[in-house]
Amino acid sequence: MRSVIVVFLLSLIHCAVAQDITGIWRGHFSDNNRMNQILNIDDRYRFEVQIAQTDKKLQAITYSYKNTEFYAKASATGSINPKTGKVRVLELKIIEVRKGMNTMVCSMDCMLTWTKSGDEEFLEGTFVAMNTLDSSFCGRGTVFLRKEAISDFYKEPFVARKEKEIAKKLAAVNAVPKPIDTVQTKPAPVAKTKTAPVAKTSPKPATGTPAKKPATKEAAPIAKAAPPKKPETKLTPQEIEPISRPDTPKKTVVVSPGKSFSTNIPSVIKNRENEVTKTIIVKSNEVDLYIYDNGTIDHDTISVYLDNKLVVSHKMLSLEPIIVKVKLDTTNNYHEVVMVAENLGDIPPNTSLMVVKAGDQQYEVRISSTEQKNAVVIFKYAGD
Structure with a gap:
């Protein structure tokens, strides 16, 4: 019964860790401006969001930038619905900004969906932007983010702390199976009680001391037989042979x-x-x-x-x-x-x-x- 409870708790811990979107997300957002589309003007901005998740709440920092034209860093908050994968990231305050004379500074409210494909994770969805000066409408568009290991800037301290907490949870997950082994080894004494009498009955027919010496001699070769099983010299990746340069047609x-x-x-x-x-x-x-x-x-x-x-x-x-x-x-x-x-x-x-x-x-x-x-x-x- 204890083992069943431990396995159940293990699955809960594993699910809690698996659903965490803490980390660095990089990609871009684009303003759905019809005039820009008609004039074939690319309005895509690079976008990085660093997230620390606690239960369903999110703490975040966002970076928006486009070459040397615009750069802004903002604090943000948000939430996640683990059942639907819906994520909201709302920018609260502009921390740093560099822009041109006629460029507006807007805060974004992003409604995203978390998906996973193989080992890759994505946040995709839409945003609505409001002017930070008068709360007027700035526009709306689409957002695409992919989870990355490295930031284009630096990892925020609150994200690093959260990642350490997740690492501890994963370590706890790996440590949980140990109690299961101890529960399963409780029947082991039965095996020991069976082998003990055999050890006691074997010396009885042996009347002389020479009978004990062969027993130790037989045990010694068994111990020595284990070390020779080391044919691990097969791993020889140092043997490098040159490769002929391939042909490279145009297409x-x-x-x-x-x-x-x-x-x-x-x-x-x-x-x-x-x-x-x-x-x-x-x-x-x-x-x-x-x-x-x-x-x-x-x-x-x-x-x-x-x-x-x-x-x-x-x-x-x-x-x-x-x-x-x-x-x-x-x-x-x-x-x-x-x-x-x-x-x-x-x-x-x-x-x-x-x-x-x-x-x-x-x-x-x-x-x-x-x-x-x-x-x-x-x-x-x-x-x-």
Whole structure:
């Protein structure tokens, strides 16, 4: 009965941790201005929200910025409905602002929905903005945010403290199974009482001391037999073989990764931070990558590296995909695709959408990279 109660409490703790949206959320918001759409003016602003969740209440800081034209930092509050995934973030006070002469400062009321796709989490929805001077209507639009590990600014102290609390809860979850083991080991004394008499009856037929010596000799080889089972020298990833440079046609690139990574690490990978965006396990050894601009076409340019080999060089993202066909080698089941931002386009950061097709499997990966940080997608080949 105790074990059932412990398992129930464990599930409650796990659910409480899983539903927490504490962390850094980065993306953009856009004003649905029809005149801007007619004139093809991109009104997308970069948007970062840092959240600390306590029960259903949220404490937050927001950052809104667009190149050097506008920057604002605001304190915010909010709430979450764990059942529906509905999230509200309401800006309360502008803390910092830098703007042009004719630019208004508005506070936003965001109505968002939390979703999860694989390992990625998203907040998407709409906002309404009010002028901070006279509470007049500023406009409305859409918001897109993705949970990230790193801030474009710095992690707020209240967010860091909350993340530590969550880490402690996770540690408690991992520690809960221990009492279950102790409950289950209570029947163990029965096994001990059975083995004890056997140990006592075995010396009785042995009348002389020589009978005890062979017993100890037999136990010794068993203890010595365990250490030889260390054939772990199979892990020899240092054996690196060069890979021939792949052909790179104009639109479609076909790449065979070979048996190992290139020994020559490009400086753009070595000197920038490389953040893993997603890890994908595929069952097909043929993988097709379709890379699009994620959102408004703003002249983002990228290069793509596969296992430290350049396969796409300085290509501009658009509605027409950049296609990379990867043929995986069954002798090596681990490969890294690195997306390098060659520029930030008209609206930073450099964002793209990668559609992955591997047999009957299909994934979508939203990618963000800067001139300081590359985005990495890892592929693991699991076989058919």
